[in-house]
Amino acid sequence: MGISERRLKEKEKLRDTILKTAWEMVKEEGWQSLSIRKIADAIDFSVPVIYDYFESKEAILEEFAREGAFLLTKSIKQAKEKHGDPVEQLKAMALAYWDFALRNKEYYRLMFGVGMACCENCQCFEGAERFDSYIIESISTLLKKNRKTKVEVCLKYHTYTSILHGLVSIKLTGSTPAPDELNKLVLEDAVDGFIKNLT
Numbered sequence: 069m070g071i072s073e074r075r076l077k078e079k080e081k082l083r084d085t086i087l088k089t090a091w092e093m094v095k096e097e098g099w100q101s102l103s104i105r106k107i108a109d110a111i112d113f114s115v116p117v118i119y120d121y122f123e124s125k126e127a128i129l130e131e132f133a134r135e136g137a138f139l140l141t142k143s144i145k146q147a148k149e150k151h152g153d154p155v156e157q158l159k160a161m162a163l164a165y166w167d168f169a170l171r172n173k174e175y176y177r178l179m180f181g182v183g184m185a186c187c188e189n190c191q192c193f194e195g196a197e198r199f200d201s202y203i204i205e206s207i208s209t210l211l212k213k214n215r216k217t218k219v220e221v222c223l224k225y226h227t228y229t230s231i232l233h234g235l236v237s238i239k240l241t242g243s244t245p246a247p248d249e250l251n252k253l254v255l256e257d258a259v260d261g262f263i264k265n266l267t
Contacts, residue, residue, distance in 0.1 A: 083121050085111055090128050094174050102128070129178060136175030137199075143168045144199040154210040155263055161203055162232055162259045166252065169236040177240065180233060203228060210266045224266065231258045 089110050093102055104125055108115045122128050147164035148157045169176040207228065208221050235255050237243075 079121075082113075082117075086118060086121055087128070087131065091132070091174075094132075099129070099174070099178055132175065133179050136172065136179045139172065139175065140165070140168050140179070141199040141202075144202050148202045148206065154206040154213065155267070157206040158203070158210070158228070158263055159256070159259055161206070162228075162255060163252075165232045166236060166255055169240065170248075173240060176236065180237075200225065200229070207266065210263070214267050216266065219266070224262075228259075228262055231255075231262060 086107060090102060090107055093106060093110070102125060104115055104118050104122075107128075108118050122131070143164045144161050147160040151157045151160055204221060204225050207224050211217070211219050211221065211224070232255070235251065235258065239248075239251050
């Protein structure tokens with residue numbers, strides 16, 4: 069291994085260390101507590117070294133937001149691909165969205181600004197496949213199947229994701245004392261009502 073190749077591997081390793089340390093801090097203390105100074109202290113490097121890899125704390129947040137967006141899209145895609153019927157696809161994608169949000173609260177809070185300032189949603193998905201295309205495709209297929217040509221697909225997409233995001237946000241902010249099972253039933257009931265409106 070040449071000197072330049074070794075240096076490149078060392079840089080990649082340090083970058084990974086910065087991100088892993090930042091992620092541990094986020095899981096323990098929340099997004100608001102993250103700082104370049106704390107990361108530098110934790111890995112025993114100077115602050116300027118961290119800035120060699122990330123120009124700001126926001127750049128680290130954007131890195132995690134992109135990672136979260138990739139994972140959410142992957143979950144939505146996998147859920148959709150298990151079903152051929154658009155009705156079942158919409159139900160499965162809603163549950164995948166819900167499960168992702170509750171299993172990955174740190175990612176979700178950052179991506180969608182639940183209880184904090186968030187990255188710009190479009191920045192999360194720059195250069196990445198977006199989960200919305202899977203949802204829009206299923207809505208569009210269902211509308212065509214039922215000959216509802218005058219219904220605006222974009223409007224229905226926003227209605228669908230507003231239902232999902234609203235219920236997830238209520239759950240994540242602790243605004244409801246309802247148990248998890250009831251919250252999931254509310255989600256399923258809301259999505260069933262949404263689907264009936266398309267058929």
